[in-house]
Amino acid sequence: MTTFPALPFALPPDDRASSPHTGYTRGHWEAAADGLLHAAWRWATPGGALLDLPGPPSRSGVRSDGLEGYARTFLAAAFRVAGAEGKDPQKWLERYARGLASGTRTPGRDDTESWPLILDHHVRGQPMVESASVALGLRLTRPWLWDRLEPAVRDRVDQWLRGALRHLPAGNNWYLFPYTVAGFLESVGRGDAETARARERAMELLESWYRGDGWYTDGDGAAFDHYNGWALHLYPTLDAHLSGDAGAAAHHGARLREHLESYSLMFGGDGAPLYFGRSLTYRFAASAAVGLGAVSGHTPLAPGVSRRLVSGSLRYFLERGAGGGDGVLSLGWHGPHPATLQSYSGPASPYWASKAFVALLAPAGHPLWTSVEEEAPSEGPDRVLSVPAPGFLVQSTGADGVVRLHNHGSDHVRPDEGESAGDADPHYARLAYSSVTGPTSAANPADNHLSVTVGGVRSTRRRVHPLGAGHGAGWGWAGSWHVPVFPAGPATVPGLRVESVTVARGRYELRVHRVLGAPDGARAELTGWATEPGGPVRSQLYGLHGWEAPEEVRAPQGTAFTRWAVLPRLAAEAAGTVVLAALASLTAEPDAGPPEAVVDHVAVRPGPDGDTVEAGWAQDGGRTRIAFGRGAVTVDHS
Numbered sequence: 001m002t003t004f005p006a007l008p009f010a011l012p013p014d015d016r017a018s019s020p021h022t023g024y025t026r027g028h029w030e031a032a033a034d035g036l037l038h039a040a041w042r043w044a045t046p047g048g049a050l051l052d053l054p055g056p057p058s059r060s061g062v063r064s065d066g067l068e069g070y071a072r073t074f075l076a077a078a079f080r081v082a083g084a085e086g087k088d089p090q091k092w093l094e095r096y097a098r099g100l101a102s103g104t105r106t107p108g109r110d111d112t113e114s115w116p117l118i119l120d121h122h123v124r125g126q127p128m129v130e131s132a133s134v135a136l137g138l139r140l141t142r143p144w145l146w147d148r149l150e151p152a153v154r155d156r157v158d159q160w161l162r163g164a165l166r167h168l169p170a171g172n173n174w175y176l177f178p179y180t181v182a183g184f185l186e187s188v189g190r191g192d193a194e195t196a197r198a199r200e201r202a203m204e205l206l207e208s209w210y211r212g213d214g215w216y217t218d219g220d221g222a223a224f225d226h227y228n229g230w231a232l233h234l235y236p237t238l239d240a241h242l243s244g245d246a247g248a249a250a251h252h253g254a255r256l257r258e259h260l261e262s263y264s265l266m267f268g269g270d271g272a273p274l275y276f277g278r279s280l281t282y283r284f285a286a287s288a289a290v291g292l293g294a295v296s297g298h299t300p301l302a303p304g305v306s307r308r309l310v311s312g313s314l315r316y317f318l319e320r321g322a323g324g325g326d327g328v329l330s331l332g333w334h335g336p337h338p339a340t341l342q343s344y345s346g347p348a349s350p351y352w353a354s355k356a357f358v359a360l361l362a363p364a365g366h367p368l369w370t371s372v373e374e375e376a377p378s379e380g381p382d383r384v385l386s387v388p389a390p391g392f393l394v395q396s397t398g399a400d401g402v403v404r405l406h407n408h409g410s411d412h413v414r415p416d417e418g419e420s421a422g423d424a425d426p427h428y429a430r431l432a433y434s435s436v437t438g439p440t441s442a443a444n445p446a447d448n449h450l451s452v453t454v455g456g457v458r459s460t461r462r463r464v465h466p467l468g469a470g471h472g473a474g475w476g477w478a479g480s481w482h483v484p485v486f487p488a489g490p491a492t493v494p495g496l497r498v499e500s501v502t503v504a505r506g507r508y509e510l511r512v513h514r515v516l517g518a519p520d521g522a523r524a525e526l527t528g529w530a531t532e533p534g535g536p537v538r539s540q541l542y543g544l545h546g547w548e549a550p551e552e553v554r555a556p557q558g559t560a561f562t563r564w565a566v567l568p569r570l571a572a573e574a575a576g577t578v579v580l581a582a583l584a585s586l587t588a589e590p591d592a593g594p595p596e597a598v599v600d601h602v603a604v605r606p607g608p609d610g611d612t613v614e615a616g617w618a619q620d621g622g623r624t625r626i627a628f629g630r631g632a633v634t635v636d637h638s
Contacts, residue, residue: 039327118163225277269401271312
């Protein structure tokens with residue numbers, strides 16, 4: 001069993017009367033914020049402008065990383081103090097005021113304190129990201145910090161922040177950084193045509209990225225991930241809440257409410273968010289949308305459910321080594337984990353987790369803190385929920401609290417980007433993700449993947465084309481197709497295509513794949529979940545139609561959850577057009593039985609427009625019918 005280092009700072013005793021699931025109260029949140037801030041401030045420069053946390057630098061360089069340390073921790077301090085109505089027993093705002101003065105005195109200079117200039121996103125543009133945290137922190141704490149600064153310092157901060165309005169953001173959530181900067185400047189009487197245009201442009205793009213069901217894509221294309229909660233919903237909804245703009249609050253709040261209808265199911269019974277998408281080292285920032293929903297009132301969740309989710313996520317990571325032995329958030333998931341990271345990740349990047357402390361904007365008497373905790377959505381009856389806009393199928397089982405996300409819509413491939421196997425990202429390319437497993441590394445066999453092998457080369461999955469999604473009582477489905485892309489030789493094979501459908505019932509996943517246009521000698525392989533050998537979570541994969549005998553393969557590089565992993569794999573001949581069906585299961589139930597007898601028959605019937613697959617479920621006699629057509633699929637269950 002993995003052991004994790006104890007936190008170097010104290011938390012209050014658990015309160016199991018008001019918080020029967022997590023033991024955490026508002027006092028725990030304040031203590032956690034103070035503890036994390038004290039640990040980070042050990043690495044501050046003498047003038048407090050940069051927090052140079054230990055670790056390898058990001059691609060933006062050490063000075064930008066130091067600004068990141070200042071800005072992201074400032075956000076935690078700002079939520080902490082604003083939620084306490086200005087009470088600041090640790091005198092955090094004095095430190096950040098001193099850092100503001102030092103960092104903006106000679107920006108761009110190569111000295112101990114000066115902040116880097118804000119430039120275009122492709123020119124070491126990370127300071128633009130951090131400008132939003134600085135601006136939001138100043139807006140939250142205006143009466144106790146900004147209003148008390150010397151006029152010259154306020155002018156310098158204004159000029160530094162305006163760099164975000166005058167340079168090019170990346171084509172995604174980055175447009176919300178100048179939006180947030182402009183919102184702060186307008187809130188302190190410094191708005192002008194420049195701020196107005198930045199906000200207008202951001203909202204134009206945000207509207208174009210909305211896909212429905214409360215989900216945005218992070219930029220053009222199909223990038224659906226945690227950035228929905230901790231950026232695309234957070235910035236505009238919080239801006240409307242702080243400004244008192246009723247129209248904007250209603251607009252953005254309605255979308256946040258709808259988002260939480262599905263997103264609230266994406267936390268496991270142990271508090272873990274889904275391990276899916278990029279920037280996962282931000283950890284408990286995943287709960288920011290839940291906290292903001294409670295603070296703003298735009299949530300479908302009861303206050304006790306909201307606290308269960310946010311406190312469960314915070315406790316999950318604090319207990320599993322996120323703070324290491326010194327209280328500094330590490331680059332990884334539980335503890336350090338390099339495969340979780342991106343090239344833009346630096347030592348202070350994990351402090352984007354500060355966004356979770358938006359929950360502290362709810363004062364002590366708010367129902368978020370006074371209501372008794374209730375069960376998380378994943379702790380109740382088994383649920384299957386389709387979310388058509390992002391192409392998701394969410395499956396949770398109450399007996400073990402495990403949540404699974406079947407991905408048939410998110411790929412993080414830009415519309416102008418070619419499909420290169422070398423750019424395949426394990427955090428998007430897999431068929432499924434969960435709250436208790438992570439994807440294997442690119443150097444090991446891919447988990448939850450349907451590959452086609454041609455000439456000894458296995459394919460990858462890049463651009464995902466949704467075929468639909470739906471659900472009924474106790475079951476649901478989602479489907480997609482993709483063009484297999486190869487890392488060696490020709491990138492694609494003419495006419496080769498894979499159509500995939502997942503049907504979920506209870507803990508089981510019926511996985512049906514149709515391979516079309518495969519050349520002679522081609523083989524297909526399907527893998528299941530990657531888990532720790534002998535661990536509490538078990539992965540099962542059983543061939544129902546077309547597959548050969550299963551085998552177990554190793555992933556020595558492990559996952560974010562285990563140092564070493566194994567996964568089941570099926571294989572089959574795949575020349576021409578073949579239909580393949582399998583049953584998969586991921587479970588932490590100790591007495592869970594084998595999957596062999598769950599489906600008692602599978603029939604595949606060719607037709608003029610495609611193939612039809614019918615599967616019979618032994619326990620209740622249910623029938624699932626999947627009809628593949630010309631670029632379409634229909635699924636029904638009775």
